[in-house]
Each structure stands twice: as C-alpha cells, then as structure tokens.
Amino acid sequence: xxxxxxxxxxxxxxxxxxxxxxxxxxxxxxxxxxxxxxxxxxxxxxxxxxxxxxxxxxxxxxxxxxxxxxxxxxxxxxxxxxxxxxxxxxxxxxxxxxxxxxxxxxxxxxxxxxxxxxxxxxxxxxxxxxxxxxxxxxxxxxxxxxxxxxxxxxxxxxxxxxxxxxxxxxxxxxxxxxxxxxxxxxxxxxxxxxxxxxxxxxxxxxxxxxxxxxxxxxxxxxxxxxxxxxxxxxxxxxxxxxxxxxxxxxxxxxxxxxxxxxxxxxxxxxxxxxxxxxxxxxxxxxxxxxxxxxxxxxxxxxxxxxxxxxxxxxxxxxxxxxxxxxxxxxxxxxxxxxxxxxxxxxxxxxxxxxxxxxxxxxxxxxxx
Amino acid sequence: xxxxxxxxxxxxxxxxxxxxxxxxxxxxxxxxxxxxxxxxxxxxxxxxxxxxxxxxxxxxxxxxxxxxxxxxxxxxxxxxxxxxxxxxxxxxxxxxxxxxxxxxxxxxxxxxxxxxxxxxxxxxxxxxxxxxxxxxxxxxxxxxxxxxxxxxxxxxxxxxxxxxxxxxxxxxxxxxxxxxxxxxxxxxxxxxxxxxxxxxxxxxxxxxxxxxxxxxxxxxxxxxxxxxxxxxxxxxxxxxxxxxxxxxxxxxxxxxxxxxxxxxxxxxxxxxxxxxxxxxxxxxxxxxxxxxxxxxxxxxxxxxxxxxxxxxxxx
Numbered sequence: 001x002x003x004x005x006x007x008x009x010x011x012x013x014x015x016x017x018x019x020x021x022x023x024x025x026x027x028x029x030x031x032x033x034x035x036x037x038x039x040x041x042x043x044x045x046x047x048x049x050x051x052x053x054x055x056x057x058x059x060x061x062x063x064x065x066x067x068x069x070x071x072x073x074x075x076x077x078x079x080x081x082x083x084x085x086x087x088x089x090x091x092x093x094x095x096x097x098x099x100x101x102x103x104x105x106x107x108x109x110x111x112x113x114x115x116x117x118x119x120x121x122x123x124x125x126x127x128x129x130x131x132x133x134x135x136x137x138x139x140x141x142x143x144x145x146x147x148x149x150x151x152x153x154x155x156x157x158x159x160x161x162x163x164x165x166x167x168x169x170x171x172x173x174x175x176x177x178x179x180x181x182x183x184x185x186x187x188x189x190x191x192x193x194x195x196x197x198x199x200x201x202x203x204x205x206x207x208x209x210x211x212x213x214x215x216x217x218x219x220x221x222x223x224x225x226x227x228x229x230x231x232x233x234x235x236x237x238x239x240x241x242x243x244x245x246x247x248x249x250x251x252x253x254x255x256x257x258x259x260x261x262x263x264x265x266x267x268x269x270x271x272x273x274x275x276x277x278x279x280x281x282x283x284x285x286x287x288x289x290x291x292x293x294x295x296x297x298x299x300x301x302x303x304x305x306x307x308x309x310x311x312x313x314x315x316x317x318x319x320x321x322x323x324x325x326x327x328x329x330x331x332x333x334x335x336x337x338x339x340x341x342x343x344x345x346x347x348x349x350x351x352x353x354x355x356x357x358x359x360x361x362x363x364x365x366x367x368x
Numbered sequence: 369x370x371x372x373x374x375x376x377x378x379x380x381x382x383x384x385x386x387x388x389x390x391x392x393x394x395x396x397x398x399x400x401x402x403x404x405x406x407x408x409x410x411x412x413x414x415x416x417x418x419x420x421x422x423x424x425x426x427x428x429x430x431x432x433x434x435x436x437x438x439x440x441x442x443x444x445x446x447x448x449x450x451x452x453x454x455x456x457x458x459x460x461x462x463x464x465x466x467x468x469x470x471x472x473x474x475x476x477x478x479x480x481x482x483x484x485x486x487x488x489x490x491x492x493x494x495x496x497x498x499x500x501x502x503x504x505x506x507x508x509x510x511x512x513x514x515x516x517x518x519x520x521x522x523x524x525x526x527x528x529x530x531x532x533x534x535x536x537x538x539x540x541x542x543x544x545x546x547x548x549x550x551x552x553x554x555x556x557x558x559x560x561x562x563x564x565x566x567x568x569x570x571x572x573x574x575x576x577x578x579x580x581x582x583x584x585x586x587x588x589x590x591x592x593x594x595x596x597x598x599x600x601x602x603x604x605x606x607x608x609x610x611x612x613x614x615x616x617x618x619x620x621x622x623x624x625x626x627x628x629x630x631x632x633x634x635x636x637x638x639x640x641x642x643x644x645x646x647x648x649x650x651x652x653x654x655x656x657x658x659x660x661x662x663x664x665x666x667x668x669x670x671x672x673x674x675x676x677x678x679x680x681x682x683x
Contacts, residue, residue, distance in 0.1 A: 051513075055490065056489060056490050056509075057478070057490065057508070057509040057512045057513075058479075058482075058512050058513060058516065060482045060487060063482050063483060063523065066521055066523060067483065067523050067524050070374060070521075070522070070523075070524065071373075071524065083517075083521045085513070085517055098513065098516075171485075172485070
C-alpha cells in the first residue's frame with residue numbers, strides 16, 4: 001500500500017492554480033488577496049477562510065456566504081467564481097484552508113473616497129447610489145440581509161460597475177418573528193434599532209447603512225464615528241433628533257431603551273447639517289428618508305430607487321470616464337490609516353497605528 | 369429557486385441505472401488501486417461489491433434517521449432531509465470502503481445543522497453519542513472539509529417539506545371543496561419521511577415528491593385530488609406536460625413503495641467485510657492514520673525550526 005496517498009478532489013480545484021499578487025483586505029473571517037490564474041491569466045480576488053482557530057470546524061459565517069453567493073447572481077453583487085482548497089500543510093495543521101474565488105474589482109468605495117484626486121460629480125454619485133440600491137433591492141427580494149454595509153464593502157470595477165461584497169455576516173431572513181444577533185454591522189454604520197438591542201430586524205438595517213454611505217459620497221468620511229455604542233447613539237440623536245416613542249412608536253419596548261442614556265430635546269437636523277456638503281435638494285430629501293430613526297418608516301430600496309433624485313437632471317452617469325483617469329487600485333485597506341473600523345468593537349482611536357504587515361505591494365500598486 | 373439551483377443542475381440523475389453506474393464506478397476505482405495481485409475471485413471475496421455497498425449505505429441511512437429523531441434538542445425535519453441528501457450525494461461518487469459511512473454520516477448531520485441554521489456547537493452535538501465523545505468530535509471536524517469539497521460546495525438542499533406546505537395552502541385557497549384537508553397532512557408527511565430512505569431525492573424534484581405525497585395521503589384518507597390536479601394545478605398545462613407529471617408521480621410512488629429495510633444479519637456481514645477492506649488512511653482509529661498525524665506534527669515542528677533559522681539568517 002502506498003504510504004500516504006494525497007486525496008484528490010475532482011470537483012474542487014487546487015489553490016496552486018492561482019498565484020497570489022498582494023494582500024488587499026481583511027474580511028470578516030479572513031484575508032483577501034489579489035491573485036492571478038496561472039493558465040488563463042484572469043485576475044481574481046481570493047478570500048481565505050481562516051480555519052486554524054475554529055473549534056467548530058468550518059465557520060458558519062463562511063458557509064452562509066457560500067450558500068448565499070451561489071444563489072445571488074446579479075450585476076451589482078460580487079460574483080463568486082469558484083471555491084478552492086489549499087493543500088494541507090504543516091502550517092495549518094493539515095486542516096486545509098478553503099478560498100472563495102471572486103471576480104476582481106479594482107476599487108472599493110472607501111478607498112476611492114479617501115483619495116482626494118477622485119472627484120464624483122452629482123450625476124456620478126447618483127449612479128453609485130442607484131447601483132447600490134439596486135443591489136440591495138435584489139438581495140432583499142431574495143430574502144437576504146447583508147448586515148455589514150459600509151463603504152469598504154462596496155466594490156467598484158475600473159469601468160464603474162458597483163458590486164456589493166463581503167457577505168460574511170449576511171443571512172437569510174423571514175417575515176416571521178425572529179431572534180437574530182444584534183452584534184452585527186460595523187459600529188459607524190449600525191442603525192439605531194440594533195444599537196437599542198432589537199433582535200427582530202429586517203432589510204431596513206441595510207438601508208440605514210446605505211444612507212450613511214450616501215452622505216459619505218459628499219463628506220468623504222463616515223458621518224458618525226462613534227467610539228462606543230452609547231456614543232454612536234448620541235451622535236445619531238444629534239443628527240436625527242431625540243429617540244422617543246413619539247417619533248418612533250414602540251421604541252420604548254426595545255431592551256436597551258431604558259438602560260442606555262439617550263440625549264433629550266434634540267431636534268432632527270439631517271438636512272441642515274448635511275446642507276454644508278450636499279447642495280442638491282433631492283439628495284437631501286433621499287438622505288432624510290434613508291436616515292429615518294423608525295425602521296418601519298425608513299424608505300425601502302424599491303421606493304428609494306423611485307425617488308426623484310434618480311429621475312431629475314442631471315441623470316445618473318456612468319463612472320467609466322471619471323475612473324479612466326486613475327490607473328491605480330484604490331482599496332481602503334491600502335489607503336492611509338484614517339478610519340478603519342473593526343466590527344463589533346469600538347473603532348481604533350484617531351491616530352492609532354495600523355497593524356504591521358500593511359506594506360502595500362509595489363507590484364500591486366502599479367497594476368492596471 | 370429550485371429550477372436554478374445546484375440541486376437541479378448537478379444532483380438530479382435520470383434514475384437507478386445512472387446512479388448504479390456512478391456508484392459502480394466509484395467501487396471499481398477503489399478496488400483498482402488496492403487489489404494488488406488478487407485474482408478476480410479473491411478480490412470479490414475481499415472487497416465490497418456494488419450491491420454490498422448499497423446495503424451498507426441503506427443501513428447507515430436508517431442509523432442516521434434514528435440518530436436525528438432522537439437528537440436533543442429536537443431537530444427540524446429539514447435538517448434530517450438535508451443530512452440524508454448530503455449522505456446520498458456523497459456516496460454517488462465515493463466508495464464506502466474509502467470513507468466509512470459511520471464517519472460520513474455524523475459529519476453530514478453536523479454540516480446540515482449549520483446549513484439549515486439549526487446551530488449546535490460540536491460539544492453539544494457529540495453529547496448525543498455514546499462512547500468517546502472527543503474522538504467523535506475530532507473525526508467529524510476532520511471529515512467536514514472533505515465532505516464539503518466532495519459535495520462541490522453545493523450546500524443548499526431543497527427538501528419536499530416546503531412544497532408540501534405550498535400545495536396544502538394552494539388547495540385551501542383554490543380548491544375549497546375538500547373539507548378538513550389537514551387530515552391528509554400526516555400520511556403525506558409520512559410518505560415524505562419514507563422517501564428519505566430511498567434515492568428519490570437524487571432522481572425527483574422536491575415538488576414532485578411533495579405532490580406524490582399529497583396524492584398518497586389523499587388516497588389514504590379516501591379523498592380524491594384528481595380534479596384539483598386536472599382543473600386547478602395543471603389547468604394550463606398541455607396534454608404532454610400533464611402526461612409527464614402523471615408519469616413522474618407514478619415513478620415516485622414506485623420508488624418509495626419499493627423501499628425495503630435491510631435485514632440486520634446481512635448488514636452485519638457486510639460491515640465485517642468492510643473492517644478489512646476499508647481505507648485505513650481515512651480511519652481515525654487506525655495506526656496508519658495516527659502515524660500520519662504524528663509525522664505531520666513532526667514535519668510541522670521541522671518547518672518551524674527551519675523558518676526560525678531562516679529568520680535568524682535574515683537578521
């Protein structure tokens with residue numbers, strides 16, 4: 001009998017089919033690399049599923065991401081090409097690693113926004129938001145919640161096609177009464193209902209994030225950068241007005257409503273506060289509807305897409321032309337340290353040093 | 369949607385003939401690599417034949433169902449359906465001799481719990497087993513990735529329980545003349561549960577199985593659904609589509625009614641044979657397996673030492 005026969009996986013290609021070019025990000029459950037298919041030369045993004053510290057085997061979040069992305073096929077959703085297995089090596093204790101292989105997108109929105117050279121016109125912002133809401137409309141009608149909306153998870157190809165990415169926290173939802181975890185969504189994009197302990201939430205949580213991202217298209221950095229859940233709620237109240245049962249019927253029934261300190265007597269000033277950045281009245285109106293405290297009154301993706309913002313001049317315009325002036329990939333991960341927010345914990349204090357090993361690969365910087 | 373699912377694209381086969389073809393292929397592939405200089409007769413006596421493999425799979429499907437039905441906390445039915453679908457899919461292209469069904473069975477259930485959002489931590493999961501629980505946990509976790517890749521990461525399983533619910537709702541809405549429709553639910557569900565012990569889920573769509581279960585349940589309760597079928601459900605169907613549907617219903621019925629439990633002695637004899645001819649490298653209890661794990665840990669240590677040396681060189 002041969003001593004050790006390597007098992008073969010006819011279905012499942014070997015990771016050595018690809019050569020890694022650079023690390024381009026840190027997903028919810030693992031690192032992301034830019035890589036190239038050795039044979040076809042196709043450039044892809046490979047997301048590594050970390051297995052080493054998994055007492056429970058293959059992480060359920062990764063499992064959900066695979067299941068969800070196999071079903072979701074849409075122009076505005078990142079395309080999962082295949083799954084491949086890395087050979088077991090001593091480094092991973094022979095619990096071999098799995099990679100999700102995606103089509104490669106050149107930029108993420110956070111990376112683009114942090115580069116002052118990249119300027120969006122109103123018509124281009126409309127195109128970004130239209131594609132984003134279109135993606136949300138598609139996933140919500142497939143009964144999927146994204147649960148991690150933020151600029152860094154919005155990918156943009158060099159031709160200006162927008163793709164929602166990182167479904168590492170996503171899950172299916174039902175219209176029944178549910179008890180999901182509320183420890184989701186990066187703090188700065190987390191809607192008030194989650195901060196107040198709601199566990200029976202729905203698609204509206206993603207639209208709050210869409211509102212935060214939309215504002216960011218003008219402000220160029222996240223609009224509410226709280227340090228703690230308490231602080232985040234304070235910032236929300238200062239922008240959207242005090243959280244009371246009058247403006248939001250039933251809010252007093254949420255677990256944390258009485259346990260957390262909520263600023264009183266705050267007036268809603270979404271439009272006033274953002275007016276300094278956003279001159280377009282239609283944009284302000286849509287922002288106001290997205291950043292609605294009461295999730296049952298918050299605009300849904302379908303109605304948002306029908307908003308006048310997208311149907312009056314200037315009409316949405318492709319980003320193709322504007323992006324053609326930039327020949328470098330822009331990812332938040334590779335951008336100067338400014339505003340990286342780890343999930344479920346307060347973001348690093350300003351000026352915090354970035355973890356080591358973030359040296360952007362020169363080869364990568366020059367590509368495309 | 370089922371029609372665009374990986375299940376309909378990759379895991380529906382024409383029928384028993386095609387399934388037998390693949391299973392025989394897996395069986396022969398295993399024997400080919402390990403027969404050495406055994407004569408045909410010796411090989412036949414030593415290795416499992418395709419029909420013996422089938423006996424074994426069937427036997428473990430029963431064990432799997434029993435394990436699931438006694439599981440605490442109680443398991444939703446779709447977890448049982450998905451576990452069985454994983455198990456059956458796995459042994460379409462793999463031999464029982466290569467991977468022992470007892471390991472794969474538990475791994476299927478563990479994975480199905482995750483996939484169906486019925487999350488049970490591994491510690492709690494193995495508390496449902498008697499024996500060395502830590503060893504079970506290790507085995508399950510070490511086979512999980514193999515199982516996933518052998519399933520080609522097609523993890524979404526469409527079970528017949530949902531379409532049955534859909535048909536019941538449809539009848540209540542569009543075919544009100546049946547009184548007390550709920551009484552056919554129980555026999556219909558029993559039919560689906562019985563179908564899980566057969567190859568039905570590898571041959572028929574979940575809605576075909578559900579529709580047959582409905583017809584079966586109705587017949588048992590002395591209710592006729594013929595008019596619902598002809599005048600409501602298939603009202604706009606062509607004669608040809610109608611014929612195909614009726615033909616498929618007959619086939620499902622035939623498959624499910626044809627199920628026969630495996631006699632215990634027969635299964636035990638096959639198991640004995642399996643103890644000798646199984647792939648020891650995939651047997652967590654074998655010396656080969658333990659030896660290999662040790663070697664790998666040594667190698668790991670080696671690598672670390674080398675890496676450290678390299679780092680020092682760089683300084």
